[in-house]
Amino acid sequence: MDWFKLSLQLNNFPINRAQKLLEEIREIPEEKYQEYIVQRRTDIVNYHLKNNPFYRQFFQQEGFKNWEDVPVMQKSDLQQPLQKRLSNGFSKRKAYLGKTSGSSGQPFIFAKDRFSHALSWAGFNNRYNWYGIDLNTSLQARFYGIPLDLYGNIQEKLKDRISLRRRFNIFDLSEDKMKGFLKRFRKKDFDYINGYTSAILLFAKYLQEHDIRLKDLCPSLKLCIVTSERLFEEDKKLMEESLGVPVINEYGASEVGLIAFENRNSEWIVNSEDLFIEILDKNGKTVPKGTEGRVVITSLYNKAHPMIRYDIGDSGVLSENGSLKQPILKKLIGRTSDIAKLPDGKVVPGLTFYYVTKTIIEDNGEIKEFVITQTATDAFKIEYVSKEDFSELQIKKILHAIETYVGKNLKVNFKRSEVLRRSKSGKLKQFTSHL
Structure with a gap:
């Protein structure tokens, strides 16, 4: 059974339609990709100017003319009641709602329309397929926290069960807990690990100290995906030796979805299908490739809430070797956690x-x-x-x-x-x- 698709369909997220669109986008040739990006940017700006009173007020211009004139959104611009930021025709019940992690110190509540959210998940599944991981069939060892209130806890465990995820609670990473983690890996045929860099790194150090290679205990293990925090090269090497599988960087944010994903050549391939990524200087001007600047993101399909030229709070560098269809993130600055x-x-x-x-x-x-x-x-x-x-x-x-x-x-x-x-x-x- 396709558990991944089923879980999204039960929540009215049109994953089949999203996957079909993703395939169509990926078939657009390089020479026509600029036309696709320009059209999508124009369409999403005009949509929100017409249907979103908050964005009209924020835009402060008479109509859309030049992309470079579109104002950059800061997180502080979005720190007001969500109801004021929703597009016409959308309500809290008719959209996917989430909260940013606050890793930059500036939390807020956001919304995505159901199709846009499904498109984000289609993108994740596409990247995971690069490594033989299918969200419909692959069992995940999930190194995340979990809400401890009764309702939140039950809801998250239900999601885990439907989504083929088994959670490893990271609120306590003492040695006794690590021993418990090992027992679970011996008993279950996990396909991959996914979770916070710092938590998985601590587990890898525990394995190293006890001269254990995790894949020897769990032969089905194929991959480890780390997210939310920066992964240093020396830590990656330690983790790969202790886990016995490749360790891959995932760069994403809950409010926009997948931003970049590492391929087998250790390149961070930027998501150019449903996002448009820019690197800007402090004055909002595009910097040349190879130059550090602010990571600014446009969600090309989110109609429920504008995420247009949104400054996510990170600094990064685009590689000179990338193209418009396949940009490469050369460097990401920040996102470390003590x-x-x-x-x-x-x-x-x-x-x-x-x-x-x-x-x-x-x-x-x-x-x-x-x-x-x-x-x-x-x-x-x-x-x-x-x-x-x-x-x-x-x-x-x-x-x-x-x-x-x-x-x-x-x-x-x-x-x-x-x-x-x-x-x-x-x-x-x-x-x-x-x-």
């Missing part, structure tokens, strides 16, 4: 704080930015930009989330600021450890 070490010996990946930040992402745009810093093994500081101080109820919710997802008996200091300190690249790092 690890929190607690007094009881528990080790927690920095991205665990994504599940903490979800408790303070409210659909009102009041909380603009935040960063979390570990100042001691049992002490953390949350610094945020907001119109008002956190209420007692908000603080209580955050403390409860930290106790649930991170650990107990931790000291947390809250500080409201006018602005937050940024790195030289202009990014905020959501979590930093000073240990």
